[in-house]
Amino acid sequence: xxxxxxxxxxxxxxxxxxxxxxxxxxxxxxxxxxxxxxxxxxxxxxxxxxxxxxxxxxxxxxxxxxxxxxxxxxxxxxxxxxxxxxxxxxxxxxxxxxxxxxxxxxxxxxxxxxxxxxxxxxxxxxxxxxxxxxxxxxxxxxxxxxxxxxxxxxxxxxxxxxxxxxxxxxxxxxxxxxxxxxxxxxxxxxxxxxxxxxxxxxxxxxxxxxxxxxxxxxxxxxxxxxxxxxxxxx
Amino acid sequence: xxxxxxxxxxxxxxxxxxxxxxxxxxxxxxxxxxxxxxxxxxxxxxxxxxxxxxxxxxxxxxxxxxxxxxxxxxxxxxxxxxxxxxxxxxxxxxxxxxxxxxxxx
Numbered sequence: 228x229x230x231x232x233x234x235x236x237x238x239x240x241x242x243x244x245x246x247x248x249x250x251x252x253x254x255x256x257x258x259x260x261x262x263x264x265x266x267x268x269x270x271x272x273x274x275x276x277x278x279x280x281x282x283x284x285x286x287x288x289x290x291x292x293x294x295x296x297x298x299x300x301x302x303x304x305x306x307x308x309x310x311x312x313x314x315x316x317x318x319x320x321x322x323x324x325x326x327x328x329x330x331x332x333x334x335x336x337x338x339x340x341x342x343x344x345x346x347x348x349x350x351x352x353x354x355x356x357x358x359x360x361x362x363x364x365x366x367x368x369x370x371x372x373x374x375x376x377x378x379x380x381x382x383x384x385x386x387x388x389x390x391x392x393x394x395x396x397x398x399x400x401x402x403x404x405x406x407x408x409x410x411x412x413x414x415x416x417x418x419x420x421x422x423x424x425x426x427x428x429x430x431x432x433x434x435x436x437x438x439x440x441x442x443x444x445x446x447x448x449x450x451x452x453x454x455x456x457x458x459x460x461x
Numbered sequence: 462x463x464x465x466x467x468x469x470x471x472x473x474x475x476x477x478x479x480x481x482x483x484x485x486x487x488x489x490x491x492x493x494x495x496x497x498x499x500x501x502x503x504x505x506x507x508x509x510x511x512x513x514x515x516x517x518x519x520x521x522x523x524x525x526x527x528x529x530x531x532x533x534x535x536x537x538x539x540x541x542x543x544x545x546x547x548x549x550x551x552x553x554x555x556x557x558x559x560x561x562x563x564x565x566x
Contacts, residue, residue: 275482278488279478282484286504314515374481375500378496379497415512441497444504444508
């Protein structure tokens with residue numbers, strides 16, 4: 228069991244970039260389709276299922292969007308004749324890349340990087356009167372989203388969108404900025420430090436411990452990044 | 462070997478889905494805001510994996526640490542790893558390796 232967990236990186240690398248890209252595209256689409264079916268059915272007993280599907284959609288967001296942006300990040304320009312993908316530097320941005328990777332990557336980035344934040348932002352604006360309510364007796368869809376919002380203070384539930392944008396920015400930074408550039412650590416530090424400052428000022432979660440853990444998580448990310456960076460330089 | 466990894470992934474997915482379902486039912490019962498510790502932890506792990514994916518040498522560091530621990534336990538971890546993972550054992554940065562291969566072509 229222990230070894231299998233370690234070898235997972237080897238197994239995952241057995242999938243080609245195209246396969247991983249299609250998997251990253253299909254997983255959120257399948258979940259979104261199931262959410263749509265649950266919303267259309269409007270059965271009260273499906274409310275918990277809807278809530279679970281929305282949470283799974285939330286958790287699948289970062290891995291999926293990261294694969295999509297990574298497939299577009301042709302920023303490895305050390306070879307003057309040909310550009311390569313930054314996170315998978317064995318993949319050249321050539322005709323084969325345009326034929327196999329570009330289209331699904333563009334669709335994935337459009338759906339998750341543009342449509343999802345805009346859609347969630349618009350929905351939060353549309354239902355801004357309903358969102359601060361403490362009881363989940365609103366619409367069927369709101370009742371499904373409620374467990375994801377219940378950890379936030381009623382007037383700070385829009386912070387969900389901030390968390391989404393932070394994950395999107397992190398994935399974009401890592402995928403686009405060349406790994407050998409000095410800009411990468413600077414941008415990561417800037418993003419995490421700004422997030423920590425905003426978290427400390429806003430304190431969006433109801434429970435004190437949740438706010439504390441979120442802050443600790445951000446600084447732990449920062450420390451982890453530099454530990455990894457130093458270990459790779461040594 | 463792969464089916465064990467697949468099984469671990471499936472079991473992990475089922476566990477997370479079950480936990481989220483239980484959390485949804487619990488949200489009904491609580492009138493006050495509930496703890497957000499579990500989602501914070503899950504998102505933290507995701508962000509951590511995203512951050513370390515920019516530095517491939519981290520894998521070698523993890524495998525080094527676990528190899529040391531496993532040698533004390535009396536079995537060879539390295540023999541069970543896939544070729545991609547054993548590359549990491551030699552501390553070759555995957556980016557450098559890709560450049561090396563490109564130069565060779």
